[in-house]
Amino acid sequence: MSDQSYHSPLLSRLSIRERKFILFLGDVLVALLALLIALITWARGDDWLGLSPQFFAERPENWFYLLPVLWLLMMAPIYDIRRSSSIATTLSFILIASLLALVTYLIIFFVAPPKALPRRGVAVFLLSCSIFSIIWRMIYIRFFTLPKYLLNTLIVGAGKAGSRIAEIVAETNPKPFNLIGFIDDDPEKIGKEIFGVKVLGPSSSFYEIVDHNQVSQVIMAISNRMNKDLFETLTIAEEKGLIVTTMPSVYENILKRVPVYLLGTDWMVRNFYDQARASAFYEITKRLLDIFGGLVGTLVFLVLLPVISLVILIDSGAPIFYKQDRLGLRGIPFTMYKLRTMVNDAEADGIPRPAEAEDVRITRSGNFLRRSHLDEMPQFFNVLRGDLSLVGPRAERHEIVEELQKEIPFYRGRLLVRPGVTGWAQINYGYASGAEQNAIKLEYDLYYIKNRNTVLDLSILLNTFKTIFGLKGR
Numbered sequence: 001m002s003d004q005s006y007h008s009p010l011l012s013r014l015s016i017r018e019r020k021f022i023l024f025l026g027d028v029l030v031a032l033l034a035l036l037i038a039l040i041t042w043a044r045g046d047d048w049l050g051l052s053p054q055f056f057a058e059r060p061e062n063w064f065y066l067l068p069v070l071w072l073l074m075m076a077p078i079y080d081i082r083r084s085s086s087i088a089t090t091l092s093f094i095l096i097a098s099l100l101a102l103v104t105y106l107i108i109f110f111v112a113p114p115k116a117l118p119r120r121g122v123a124v125f126l127l128s129c130s131i132f133s134i135i136w137r138m139i140y141i142r143f144f145t146l147p148k149y150l151l152n153t154l155i156v157g158a159g160k161a162g163s164r165i166a167e168i169v170a171e172t173n174p175k176p177f178n179l180i181g182f183i184d185d186d187p188e189k190i191g192k193e194i195f196g197v198k199v200l201g202p203s204s205s206f207y208e209i210v211d212h213n214q215v216s217q218v219i220m221a222i223s224n225r226m227n228k229d230l231f232e233t234l235t236i237a238e239e240k241g242l243i244v245t246t247m248p249s250v251y252e253n254i255l256k257r258v259p260v261y262l263l264g265t266d267w268m269v270r271n272f273y274d275q276a277r278a279s280a281f282y283e284i285t286k287r288l289l290d291i292f293g294g295l296v297g298t299l300v301f302l303v304l305l306p307v308i309s310l311v312i313l314i315d316s317g318a319p320i321f322y323k324q325d326r327l328g329l330r331g332i333p334f335t336m337y338k339l340r341t342m343v344n345d346a347e348a349d350g351i352p353r354p355a356e357a358e359d360v361r362i363t364r365s366g367n368f369l370r371r372s373h374l375d376e377m378p379q380f381f382n383v384l385r386g387d388l389s390l391v392g393p394r395a396e397r398h399e400i401v402e403e404l405q406k407e408i409p410f411y412r413g414r415l416l417v418r419p420g421v422t423g424w425a426q427i428n429y430g431y432a433s434g435a436e437q438n439a440i441k442l443e444y445d446l447y448y449i450k451n452r453n454t455v456l457d458l459s460i461l462l463n464t465f466k467t468i469f470g471l472k473g474r
Contacts, residue, residue: 016176016253019144026136027075031068034128038067042121067122071129073459074101090137096466098130141174151217151243153177154209156230158184158192158199161247161262162221166195168254176254180213203230210237221247223264256428257443258450260409268410275450276416285454286391290383293390293461297380308339308374315365316343321378326395329418334387336395337378341366373468379421391457392420393445407435414445417452422464424448424456 074097102123143149155162162182169179181200184190189199200209209215218234220226238244248267251259278286309320322340325333342361362370369375382388388395393414396404405411425444432441448456 016250019149022144023140024072026140027072027133028068030132030136031071031129034071034125034132035065035068037128038121038125041124067125070101070462071097073455074462075133087138087141090141091134094130094133094137098126100462100465101126147175147178150175151177152180152213152215153217153219154180154200154213154215155182155197155219155221156184156203156234157220157222157247158182158186158189158194159221159223161223161259162219163194164259164262165219165221165247165250166197168251169197170195172254176250177217180215181209183209203233206230206233206237210242215242217243217245219245219247219250223262252447255443256424256447257440258446260439260443260446263409268413272410272413272446272450273416276413278417278452282452282454286389286457287386289454289457290386290389294380294383297377298384301377301380304374304377308369311365312340312363316340316363324397326419327398327401327415328387328395329415331401331412331415333398334382334385334395336382336387339369339375339378341369341375373464376421383421386418389418389420390422391448391452391460392418392423393448394423394426394441395419404435404438408439408442410446411438411442413449414442417449422460424460427460427463 075093155165162184166179166182169175169177179197181198182189182194183201183203183206184199185202187202190201192199200213210218218237220234234244248259248263248271251257251262312320319340321337323335323337326336328334341363343363366375379388383390396414401411401415423445424447425441428444429437429441432438
């Protein structure tokens with residue numbers, strides 16, 4: 001079969017990115033509709049004749065129109081293709097987002113001047129957003145996760161990288177796409193199944209396999225250099241409408257991580273270093289956010305400090321604080337401050353030991369402080385000093401970095417940005433021990449470094465509050 005007879009059967013099938021855009025567009029419409037209902041309710045309840053020009057001139061403050069933006073930021077984590085397809089995850093997340101928004105508003109309401117903030121308008125907005133979001137998400141799950149909307153996908157390469165994608169698809173439900181099979185030039189692999197997916201033939205059969213299976217997406221998953229014939233084949237397919245993508249891109253889209261064990265050093269040079277250099281505007285914006293957040297966090301900490309200090313003293317005695325040297329931006333060491341949560345002399349032999357799950361060294365008060373993340377509040381002082389950012393990879397001790405970088409590829413890549421009080425890895429994975437778990441956290445960290453922006457930072461901060469209120473700390 002010649003390449004001239006090939007045609008792309010995209011039709012109504014949707015890529016992961018297109019499905020996320022549809023989901024986001026629906027959420028935008030939901031938030032705007034909720035805002036409109038809130039304004040109408042506010043106007044009618046305030047003895048005004050509907051949404052008159054006088055109402056807009058005298059009542060809603062400018063910040064009120066930011067409510068849809070804040071709602072969308074809180075919804076960001078469930079644009080993940082796996083979470084967005086789960087009814088249980090969606091319902092629980094929307095409920096938590098609503099409660100978090102309500103608690104935040106109540107705090108602001110009680111410290112704001114009298115009559116400065118509308119109770120009814122915000123309550124109606126949150127209620128409307130919650131109800132409409134649940135309805136919209138159920139519609140999305142019911143219709144847009146059906147197999148007929150998913151791309152028929154072929155993987156080029158049945159090695160470790162291709163097998164990992166097949167494994168991810170097998171573990172993901174609903175599926176991100178319809179995985180048709182592999183093509184591979186190794187004769188011993190042809191006909192075999194990998195995670196339930198068959199190796200259909202060599203690259204010379206590309207067009208026959210694509211046409212027969214109505215393939216509309218191809219994932220490149222070969223680690224060695226691509227031969228000239230395969231490159232030309234894929235180029236022609238792309239010209240004719242086929243979606244050609246790479247294993248790292250698909251891995252990132254599904255898991256929101258970077259596959260550290262499946263990438264060569266050339267990937268770091270070509271795809272990571274440049275993206276790790278954020279724009280000057282972003283760096284300035286982030287530093288201003290750090291200063292504001294550091295000041296607010298420090299003030300809150302000073303209010304809570306007397307009670308926390310008393311609890312620590314009664315439970316395990318002095319000292320209240322402890323400090324450690326950690327590695328910061330570009331591997332420069334700094335002193336980080338925390339509330340003491342372990343017994344005194346937890347490392348009496350001088351050997352660094354990271355905390356473990358159910359660690360016997362953790363005190364009773366320390367267990368609560370860790371679960372609520374209150375033990376990390378002194379770090380706001382480090383944020384003001386510029387040692388830490390509000391958002392970034394976790395700052396680790398020099399000894400731990402030295403050990404893990406011997407076992408995990410690209411581990412020092414975390415040091416290309418300022419470490420943070422919270423981060424993408426912390427909210428998605430939490431506690432880690434050992435090389436295997438730390439490799440997963442590194443994948444999240446590198447994803448953050450590669451994709452960081454102000455919207456992602458704000459989303460991480462908002463979802464950190466969800467973790468705190470749920471007492472899901474380590």
